[in-house]
Amino acid sequence: MSLLSILGVLSSAIFSGTSLLYATLGEVVNERAGIVNLGLEGVLLISASTGFAIASKTGNPYLGVLAAVLAGGMVNLLFGYLVVSRKANQLASGLAVIFFGYGLSALIGKPFVGISIKSLPRYILPGLGDLPLRYSSLFKFDVLIFLVIPVAFLVWWFLFRTRWGLGLRAVGENADTAFASGRNPQLIKFQALFVAGLLVGLGAAHLTISFTMNWTEYMTGGRGFIAIALVIFSKWHPLRAIAGTLIFSGAVAFQLLLQVSGIPISPFLLDMIPFVLTLVVLVIWGGTRKQSAPASLGRVYQGTE
Amino acid sequence: MTHGSDPQPKPSFYRNKTLQVAIRYGLMILLAFLLFAGILLLTGNNPIQSYRDLFAATFGSAYGFSEVIVAMIPILLTALAVALPSRIGLINVGAEGQLFMGAIFATFAALAFKDLPSWLLLPIMVGLGVLGGALWALLPAYFKSIGLVNETITTLLLNSVAPKIAGLMVYGYWHSARETNMTPSFVEAARLPTFFGTRIHLGLVFGLILLAIFWFVMKRTRWGLEMRAIGGNTQAAKRNGIPINAYMLIVFCIGGGIAGLAGMAQVSGFYGLLIPNFSPGYGYMGFLISWLAGGDPLGILFMSFVVSIILTGGNMLQITIALPYAVINLLLAFTLFVVLARPSLPKLHKRKTA
Numbered sequence: 001m002s003l004l005s006i007l008g009v010l011s012s013a014i015f016s017g018t019s020l021l022y023a024t025l026g027e028v029v030n031e032r033a034g035i036v037n038l039g040l041e042g043v044l045l046i047s048a049s050t051g052f053a054i055a056s057k058t059g060n061p062y063l064g065v066l067a068a069v070l071a072g073g074m075v076n077l078l079f080g081y082l083v084v085s086r087k088a089n090q091l092a093s094g095l096a097v098i099f100f101g102y103g104l105s106a107l108i109g110k111p112f113v114g115i116s117i118k119s120l121p122r123y124i125l126p127g128l129g130d131l132p133l134r135y136s137s138l139f140k141f142d143v144l145i146f147l148v149i150p151v152a153f154l155v156w157w158f159l160f161r162t163r164w165g166l167g168l169r170a171v172g173e174n175a176d177t178a179f180a181s182g183r184n185p186q187l188i189k190f191q192a193l194f195v196a197g198l199l200v201g202l203g204a205a206h207l208t209i210s211f212t213m214n215w216t217e218y219m220t221g222g223r224g225f226i227a228i229a230l231v232i233f234s235k236w237h238p239l240r241a242i243a244g245t246l247i248f249s250g251a252v253a254f255q256l257l258l259q260v261s262g263i264p265i266s267p268f269l270l271d272m273i274p275f276v277l278t279l280v281v282l283v284i285w286g287g288t289r290k291q292s293a294p295a296s297l298g299r300v301y302q303g304t305e
Numbered sequence: 306m307t308h309g310s311d312p313q314p315k316p317s318f319y320r321n322k323t324l325q326v327a328i329r330y331g332l333m334i335l336l337a338f339l340l341f342a343g344i345l346l347l348t349g350n351n352p353i354q355s356y357r358d359l360f361a362a363t364f365g366s367a368y369g370f371s372e373v374i375v376a377m378i379p380i381l382l383t384a385l386a387v388a389l390p391s392r393i394g395l396i397n398v399g400a401e402g403q404l405f406m407g408a409i410f411a412t413f414a415a416l417a418f419k420d421l422p423s424w425l426l427l428p429i430m431v432g433l434g435v436l437g438g439a440l441w442a443l444l445p446a447y448f449k450s451i452g453l454v455n456e457t458i459t460t461l462l463l464n465s466v467a468p469k470i471a472g473l474m475v476y477g478y479w480h481s482a483r484e485t486n487m488t489p490s491f492v493e494a495a496r497l498p499t500f501f502g503t504r505i506h507l508g509l510v511f512g513l514i515l516l517a518i519f520w521f522v523m524k525r526t527r528w529g530l531e532m533r534a535i536g537g538n539t540q541a542a543k544r545n546g547i548p549i550n551a552y553m554l555i556v557f558c559i560g561g562g563i564a565g566l567a568g569m570a571q572v573s574g575f576y577g578l579l580i581p582n583f584s585p586g587y588g589y590m591g592f593l594i595s596w597l598a599g600g601d602p603l604g605i606l607f608m609s610f611v612v613s614i615i616l617t618g619g620n621m622l623q624i625t626i627a628l629p630y631a632v633i634n635l636l637l638a639f640t641l642f643v644v645l646a647r648p649s650l651p652k653l654h655k656r657k658t659a
Contacts, residue, residue, distance in 0.1 A: 038398075038461075081646070088645035091398060091457070092596045095589045096641035103635030107348065110629055217631055225465045232458060268473040275462045282454045282462075298457075 004134065009256045011138040015211045017249030018145050019044075022203030023227035024234065024241045025155050026196040030076070031236055032159060033192035034172035034296045038094025039079060041224030042101020043197060047072040047204030049109035052215045056112050061120045065144070065205040072201025075101070076193040084189045087300045102218070109215045120144065120210040144206040149242065151199070156238040168192050172294035175301040185301050203227075229278040235292040248274045333647060334611060337639040344635055350626045362621035363614050371503035372620075375575065376613035378505075379404070379584075381512040382567035383591025384609055385519055386438070388600040390560040392523060393535040393552055399445060399460025400564040401588025403438035405467035407565025408572045409474060410437030412488060412579040415495035415572075416479060423494035430495060430569055438565015439558040441467060446557035450550040456557070464588065472581040479579070487580045497574035508570030515563060520602040532556065564588060590637075597644050612637065 023040060030037050037043070050071035055064025075097065082093040120142035131139070159165040168188055170178040175185040207223070208215060230248065234240035255270040285292075342352035362369050383400040390397045411434035418426055445459035481489035497507040523529035534542040535552055543549050567587065572579050590612060598604025619633025 082642065086646040089596060091396065092593055092641070093645050095593055096638055096645060098589065099586070099634040099641065100638035102631050103633065103638055106629040106631030107344070107635065217629065222465060225461070229462055229465070266473050266477050268469040268476070271469045271472075272466050275465045279459060279462050282458065283448065 009253045013249040013253035019203040019207035021245040024230045026199030027231045030196040039097025042098040043075045044204045044220045045101040045105035047201040048208040049105035051205040052208045068205035069201035073197035076197030080193040112215045142210045233278045333643045340639040341636040359618035375504045378508040379567045379587040380590045381609045384594040384605045386560045386564035387595035396457045400591045402464040402467035403441045403561040403564035404568040406437035406441040407434035407568030411569035415491045419492045434565045434569025435562035439562035442561025450553045506574030508574045
């Protein structure tokens with residue numbers, strides 16, 4: 001196995017992990033505000049198809065990213081209308097959003113099946129420009145990859161170091177107490193969902209505009225569920241989400257490496273890793289889990305009428 | 306949810322209430338169809354013609370109607386798989402995974418014992434299918450019963466694992482000589498019998514019998530009473546000496562077993578082989594149906610019928626107006642959205658008097 005193939009595997013792991021980290025960060029934000037969005041898969045699909053459609057129509061990948069981000073925010077607001085305004089059950093609403101995503105993305109993406117687009121421009125990591133081309137091309141990343149770790153820190157800073165983040169977490173722990181201390185739980189939940197949607201939209205944009213550079217139905221292939229697992233795995237913490245995504249991307253890379261080196265192991269076996277790992281970690285934590293999950297996660301805030 | 310525990314209302318009131326519920330749900334479904342008509346208009350299709358096609362395809366012919374019933378079988382079973390544990394307050398999001406495990410176990414039997422006669426092979430497949438689903442539910446139920454991990458999370462995680470086991474078995478061991486993405490067709494003895502020259506198979510009988518048993522157990526037996534007690538107030542039930550943990554384990558595993566049966570019925574009755582992505586989300590649809598029906602047996606029957614009209618009609622729309630099949634999910638989603646966002650009954654009364 002050559003150095004080149006190892007580097008190639010790492011590079012592709014970074015590409016596939018980026019969209020996952022954005023989606024995980026998004027879900028961390030809304031779960032911190034007490035809302036489980038099981039419909040992440042649907043949000044990703046709608047964002048991805050919208051972003052791809054705009055990027056293809058305008059020829060400008062950045063406009064595509066913008067469209068994907070806004071689409072993510074909009075879908076999450078729709079979800080917010082159901083679970084916050086109408087006080088609907090969050091699990092059922094999330095599953096409904098998945099089916100909504102299947103349908104709407106198929107509709108939006110239909111004219112764009114088989115079309116390729118101009119992807120986000122890629123820049124070489126600073127200081128590596130002198131490498132031979134076949135090496136340096138592996139270190140060329142687009143702006144969304146460069147931004148993903150800073151964004152994770154930004155989310156952490158907002159959640160744990162600002163008044164807004166404090167209010168958001170307070171709502172996630174106990175909305176009634178937050179209300180009593182002068183906050184507006186419904187507004188904060190909507191804000192959290194919108195921001196989460198923007199982040200998920202970034203992930204979807206990276207997936208379709210930079211990583212795969214095409215559109216196919218159901219292209220997210222369960223990434224939404226992986227992200228939900230990673231949120232639990234990272235104990236609802238944005239910085240631990242980085243570690244969680246690294247482990248997952250590592251598993252993907254490992255799988256590719258095995259394939260490159262010709263060791264016969266089924267990719268399906270390795271695809272189970274993030275889920276089984278999350279399950280094992282959950283069981284090991286056992287009782288301590290209660291302190292890390294937002295206390296009123298999934299609960300309907302009835303308000304004071 | 307606590308529908309069954311209500312004191313028996315007076316007949317006239319009851320009739321009114323049933324009518325009220327029927328009108329409400331009818332209006333909501335109508336609204337969903339109107340929303341989808343908007344989508345059809347936006348995409349340059351004639352909604353009236355499309356709906357005429359949809360209903361002609363589902364109600365216009367005996368065969369079309371039989372296809373609706375065929376589509377109803379798996380979601381009726383998965384809805385039951387969710388509704389039963391929901392009665393004791395357990396949330397089974399995992400019917401999708403349990404369905405896959407049932408299908409995998411049943412496929413194993415179909416391939417391994419293909420020389421057995423039908424009267425022996427089919428019961429083995431049913432048994433293994435139920436066992437597969439039940440085993441997949443056992444782990445979440447066990448962790449829940451010892452208070453370790455919430456069953457919602459574990460079942461959701463296991464949902465993503467089960468299809469990969471199906472992929473592993475089919476691509477790795479079971480695939481036919483010609484195609485790597487599916488098993489060879491089952492022998493005739495491993496196929497559930499079908500009726501009236503249609504594709505309706507014995508799975509429908511399983512579903513209806515289980516639905517009747519579910520209704521009977523909840524309404525008429527001590528078990529049903531105790532389960533309703535657990536669902537109503539776990540602490541009070543515990544102090545009354547109801548073995549909560551045993552109920553949790555057994556009821557959840559029975560739920561899983563029913564979902565496993567749905568998987569078995571689907572591979573044996575419908576496809577006659579196993580493909581790793583054979584489910585378009587039957588488990589999740591079952592969850593939604595059970596939730597929309599509030600776990601009520603008649604409601605489950607009605608909602609799964611509505612959902613299967615939508616699913617079957619989608620095939621027709623795909624043929625007559627060149628939209629991708631997946632677009633029919635929008636009609637499904639609109640129906641769900643409208644029902645989820647519905648005003649609760651007391652508010653409706655307030656508005657009436659205002």
